[in-house]
Amino acid sequence: MRAATRPVQRPPDARLLTVDAEGALRDLARSRLPELFEAGDVLIANDAATLPASLTGMHAPSGAPIEVRLAGRRSLDTADVHRFTAIVFGAGDHRITTEQRAAPPLLHVGDALMLGPLIATVRGVLDHPRLIELDFDGPPDRVWAGIAAHGRPIQYAHVAEPLALWDVWTAVAARPVAFEPPSAGFVLDWSVLAALQQRGVGFHTLTHAAGISSTGDTALDARLPLDEAYEIPQRAVAAIAAAKESGHRVIALGTTVARALEHAGAQHEPLRPGPGVATQRIGPETTLRVVDAIISGTHQPGTSHYELLRAFASDAVLARADRVLERQHYRTHEFGDSVWIERAAERVQPRSNLKTATLASRFGQRRTTEPFWIPNESRMRKPSRRASTSKSA
């Protein structure tokens, strides 16, 4: 794979690799996404808008420059905007890879952090020198205004140009509670939503405070994802129940949606609306209770996002998918290409009345356990490969 280095949410040549319940793969133009849905299916997106969660400033006791990346909050409550979990870096900015960023000065409880118009106080130094809890001073409206005026979207070295808020807000972005964009949602625009509506596909949202995806520190990265607050509306729960009842599918747009729904689904059966804090990790051992398929970005093995995909498909299938992603030069990271992964047939709970139609049947394609994909002409390097593939198709 290669890094997506430009902040374009919907590049016209975006690709979508689909993995059906039988493990069959297919490489599509992402513009064909609506065709993967059937009437009665429900798509759930994360409607969190992304905070400008990177705040530069100074550690008051030492005078040292710092960058504070807000990373977590206990709830989505609008007035609860004082206490945050945060990751602190020393001098430098996003153009330096997080792995190479300087450590922050030694931080102590009670230290003041001067962050533009905001003043924060260190309330806890957690069990890692970069990980703290802080409190912002002032009434909520002033804190929000300070974050809005001074903060910048968290970004990484693979995108050089400074990101603006409009680069990181999805078309459906609503409450500003995500620390990094729920970037799977970049696939959506209003014409996609209209196309889904025309197909009889339900569209609903939950709000999930998507956290930081990388800290540049192995010990910290191993703890990701941090706890993430979420809220599931009653309407979304009703739509999910109706889909399940009628044998249709619940498709999660992004890992954050899967995490919220599966967290809530594990708490109560049937699923209940309301707030929660997702604390679990999703991996190969996880039994999926709610989500039948996930649309996500492409992820590198070893990351928490990749671990989550292992709940949907076997390692063998994901390894085959990875090879196609490599071979087809899929773009990775938040502005990259996408995957659609159906929960593997063998992982469907026996009592589930999940409809068993798969992508393969929907596309009139034979099911195969061999790599099966149509090459992307624009990225083909060897013309001979196209000939051999189209023959097998």
Next chain:
Amino acid sequence: MNTETNQHDPLRVAITGGTSGLGLALVEALHRRGAQVAFVARDAERVTRTVRRLPGTHGIVGDIARKDDAHRIALQVTAALGGLDVLVNNASSLGPVPLRALADTDCEDLETALATNLVGPFRLTKALLGALSAAARNSLQSGRRAIVMNIGSDAALTPYAGWGAYGASKAALIHLSRIWDEELQPHGVRVLARDPGDMDTPLHALALPDTDPATLKRPQQAALEIIAAIEAARNGAPVGATDQQIGIT
């Protein structure tokens, strides 16, 4: 708005240009009715003063004509209100003052009027569309629409000499509202435009300083009419001529 002004489900409204004229009258009237109100204005001191006078409202300092402000404003609106049911794009620019014939209007003055009266409302509405559509989607009263109310003017229909920059920009805003309304109705969002009439406001005084204020509509009266139109559209009333055809109120 009786059904929405109880403690459990207050209407969430954002109003631009909220410290004077019609905008202030809307802030006051909605605040009085128990709505959760966020308002936007450029002058920090006036914003602070208005919040002090109307405790519980959320004042946001920003200029909708500035590209960089739109998302910052949107962020503070949804942060403060936890979502958004109604957006009123009320902030307006007259263009050159005193009013000037189009041929004497500098291109920059026309651009300024378009930035405030057309591009600003477009940008802010886009930034808040996620929140508005979520409000419509999640409304427990089935069929409740989210509303964007764009404040128009009869100068958008009638070619008054001297009102070129203002009239042209408002005409564009009204047509933008019509098209957007067509496109967004399936998503539960209505985009309306309405002419509040000639009101006794600072903007009117700036344009026509010699008018006797007694002959003008009070902004408080216009605010009540705007609120009634919003409420009707929220409840799914068919949007008739008065809402869409500016100049007939």
